[in-house]
Amino acid sequence: MEADLFTAAAEERAERDPSARPLAVRMRPRTLEELVGQGHLLRPGSPLRRLVGEGGGGPAGPSSVILWGPPGTGKTTLAYVVSQATDKRFTELSAITAGVKEVRAVIEGARRASGAYGKDTVLFLDEIHRFSKAQQDSLLPAVENRWVTLIAATTENPHFSVISPLLSRSLLLTLEPLAEEDLRALLRRAVADPRGLGGAVELPPEAEEHLLRIAGGDARRALTALEAGAGAALAKGESLLGLATLEEAVDRAAVRYDRDGDQHYDVASALIKSIRGSDVDAALHYLARMIEAGEDPRFIARRLMILASEDIGMADPTALPTAVAAAQAVALIGFPEAAITLSHATIALATAPKSNAAVVAIGEARADVRAGLAGPVPPHLRDGHYAGAERLGHGRGYQYPHDLPGGIAAQQYAPDAVHGKRYYRPTRHGAEARTADVVERVRARLAGSDGPLTGD
Numbered sequence: 001m002e003a004d005l006f007t008a009a010a011e012e013r014a015e016r017d018p019s020a021r022p023l024a025v026r027m028r029p030r031t032l033e034e035l036v037g038q039g040h041l042l043r044p045g046s047p048l049r050r051l052v053g054e055g056g057g058g059p060a061g062p063s064s065v066i067l068w069g070p071p072g073t074g075k076t077t078l079a080y081v082v083s084q085a086t087d088k089r090f091t092e093l094s095a096i097t098a099g100v101k102e103v104r105a106v107i108e109g110a111r112r113a114s115g116a117y118g119k120d121t122v123l124f125l126d127e128i129h130r131f132s133k134a135q136q137d138s139l140l141p142a143v144e145n146r147w148v149t150l151i152a153a154t155t156e157n158p159h160f161s162v163i164s165p166l167l168s169r170s171l172l173l174t175l176e177p178l179a180e181e182d183l184r185a186l187l188r189r190a191v192a193d194p195r196g197l198g199g200a201v202e203l204p205p206e207a208e209e210h211l212l213r214i215a216g217g218d219a220r221r222a223l224t225a226l227e228a229g230a231g232a233a234l235a236k237g238e239s240l241l242g243l244a245t246l247e248e249a250v251d252r253a254a255v256r257y258d259r260d261g262d263q264h265y266d267v268a269s270a271l272i273k274s275i276r277g278s279d280v281d282a283a284l285h286y287l288a289r290m291i292e293a294g295e296d297p298r299f300i301a302r303r304l305m306i307l308a309s310e311d312i313g314m315a316d317p318t319a320l321p322t323a324v325a326a327a328q329a330v331a332l333i334g335f336p337e338a339a340i341t342l343s344h345a346t347i348a349l350a351t352a353p354k355s356n357a358a359v360v361a362i363g364e365a366r367a368d369v370r371a372g373l374a375g376p377v378p379p380h381l382r383d384g385h386y387a388g389a390e391r392l393g394h395g396r397g398y399q400y401p402h403d404l405p406g407g408i409a410a411q412q413y414a415p416d417a418v419h420g421k422r423y424y425r426p427t428r429h430g431a432e433a434r435t436a437d438v439v440e441r442v443r444a445r446l447a448g449s450d451g452p453l454t455g456d
Contacts, residue, residue, distance in 0.1 A: 069175025070334035072218025129161035177217025353430025
């Protein structure tokens with residue numbers, strides 16, 4: 001009850017004094033031209049511009065839009081801009097707190113407003129992925145009959161989290177994390193704009209860089225941190241928002257890390273070498289430094305995928321699927337939750353047995369090819385399915401392995417120039433020890449030995 005009274009009081013105060021509203025709300029763009037980032041959605045003639053009535057007077061577009069993207073990329077802002085540009089009523093619900101009852105009340109209100117005043121309604125539904133199938137079904141009549149312009153936002157893949165009937169009737173727009181230059185422009189606008197800080201503080205380069213690092217592509221996070229820092233500086237009677245004051249205000253130390261300079265490569269190198277060396281604690285330290293510096297999580301995930309094959313390989317065949325799954329999860333959820341996924345993958349890779357046999361094998365094989373050790377494919381392995389192949393002897397003498405005991409045929413596969421070469425030399429680390437035994441027995445059978453392929 002006390003929380004409700006506090007919220008109501010805060011809302012009433014913000015209504016009386018717009019400056020009491022959060023900076024991120026005050027700086028919310030009012031038109032498409034004020035938006036930063038998402039250039040792929042704002043091109044002339046794009047579906048989004050047609051939705052707000054631009055583009056030659058054609059149909060305004062579908063009555064349902066799904067905005068998919070990480071937090072702070074402008075989903076709520078886009079919904080608000082659409083409502084302003086089209087002069088429609090704007091109603092906002094969150095799937096965290098709303099249910100079918102609230103949705104139906106909004107739809108009924110939209111029908112009354114349309115019938116009595118000719119006023120259409122934009123229903124912005126945040127976090128639609130939290131709605132159950134039945135709750136999402138309750139939206140279908142309103143979408144079908146265009147009683148509302150539904151704009152639903154989600155941070156999860158809508159192909160998995162939104163029901164098919166609603167997805168098929170919607171325009172799906174994918175929002176991307178804001179680029180550094182987009183956030184820089186947004187921060188500078190917030191410092192100078194009368195709606196924002198109105199020039200009350202000065203933002204020096206080192207403080208601006210810190211804000212960019214901790215934002216992680218999230219505009220709301222950047223503006224919230226700026227507001228906290230500016231408030232702390234003004235409380236001290238200072239007009240310069242220094243780095244120390246900003247750090248104190250946002251409770252996060254500035255990481256001395258230049259993503260475009262030597263430290264970017266040094267810290268990334270240290271992360272990989274620590275995982276390769278099986279020092280899980282050092283690996284987590286360097287991972288944390290990259291995360292706190294605002295490193296692109298996709299860059300980290302790509303490095304982990306490379307390492308999984310280069311330094312673990314067949315010693316733990318689950319390492320690469322783990323790294324790939326982490327990369328996919330990072331792409332779907334983004335920061336801050338992606339930090340947990342990257343930690344999961346880093347721990348798994350650091351504690352896995354190590355082998356570089358895969359990278360050595362392909363390296364030596366490629367070196368031989370570059371050196372000219374290729375030669376013709378053995379005749380019995382050549383394609384024998386086209387006219388004239390039989391006359392050339394292609395495929396003649398080929399033994400089909402599945403017809404033989406153990407599924408191995410004692411026949412030559414490599415060209416003469418590299419016949420007998422041993423590129424893959426498995427280690428005895430982890431699961432690769434078993435692979436080494438299998439490879440040894442298979443090679444013996446290929447060479448004509450009648451020894452067993454399996455069995456202890």
